[in-house]
Amino acid sequence: MKLSARLQQICDQLLPGCRFADIGSDHAMLPVAAILSGQADSAVAGEVNEGPFEAAKRQVAQSGLNSKISVRKGNGLEVIEPGEVEVITIAGMGGALIVSILSQGVAKLDGVRRLVLQPNVGEDLVRRWLLDQNWYLSAEHILEEDGKIYEILTADRRDDAALLNRELYQERIIPGCSQVLNQERLLLMGPRLSESPAQVFFDKWDSEISKLMKVRSQIAKSDLEASRAKEEEMRAQIEAWKEVLSCMQKARP
Missing domain, CATH: 1.10.287 (Helix Hairpins)
Structure with missing residues (x-):
């Protein structure tokens, strides 16, 4: 399955062989591609809206991946149980909504090792939440596709996240600049x-x-x-x- 450049970049951030949940999965293209490529071992495709939920079920069935991908209808992280997945992806939403989903479902983050987040706007809100919640921002990517610019934020749960984040956000001098x-x-x-x-x-x-x-x-x-x-x-x-x-x-x- 050929993914868009945006979704492929998100797929590339998955931990190899992981169990992951794609929240707001729409047509479940990311879970299907991740399983078929071997990047992930199993997935949960979560969708709150009836139309995309049904489309995701059809996509998974047509791909022959019903045993690997569980399509679930529900709001945010309520579609998963604590410890069920190692990675969570949330893409194509505003930063405020992504923060709300993570905050409301914080109890479901037990056992999650990585978050891959792609806010359409409000990227700073997501970074601030990750910083406040002690997630280490291990990678950032930016790309343009179809006239739109996207940022993809990858954050890992680490024991030394606080120290690493202090270093990451340490004030920097720009050569030749008063700012x-x-x-x-x-x-x-x-x-x-x-x-x-x-x-x-x-x-x-x-x-x-x-x-x-x-x-x-x-x-x-x-x-x-x-x-x-x-x-x-x-x-x-x-x-x-x-x-x-x-x-x-x-x-x-």
């Missing part, structure tokens, strides 16, 4: 993505700055004193981000 990459900026940009940024990384942040500039231009149309203060605050924020990205570009090998 620094502090923890808040690293949560937004990704501590690993910003270490050796690819062009798609800069494309994303150019787009984010453009969005801020549009908001600022709308605020500037107001005569309210509070709006002028907000507009000035956003101007300074935009200039800081521009400097950070410019210095990061110049520091690229």
Whole structure:
């Protein structure tokens, strides 16, 4: 089965031969591909909506994998039992929803060794949750597909996660820049993505700055004193981000 580049990157992050749960599995393409390729040994495909749930059941049956993939209808992590899987994947949702699913199902994370998460927006919310819950952000990937940019976050449960995370989010100096990459900026940009940024990384942040500039231009149309203060605050924020990205570009090998 041919996966999209996004789903293939997620599949590649699975622990070889693992038992995993794909939450919000849609048509169960990821579990089917992971089993057929030998990347995973068994899977749970969880889906809360009736249409995708039925589509997932058909996909698994047509692939002859009913003995390997259990398709279950339910909300978030309620489709699994503690200790049942080693890896959980959640993709294609907002970061706030991913955090909500993990928080509400935290008791189901017993025995889980890895989380592979792909938020469509709000990546910083997911990174902050992982940091607060003592999961080590072991890898980050960014890619563009069909005009959209995706970030994939891989986090591992480790005894030394707190120490490793402190090192990972330690403030960094950018050569020739008056700005620094502090923890808040690293949560937004990704501590690993910003270490050796690819062009798609800069494309994303150019787009984010453009969005801020549009908001600022709308605020500037107001005569309210509070709006002028907000507009000035956003101007300074935009200039800081521009400097950070410019210095990061110049520091690229």
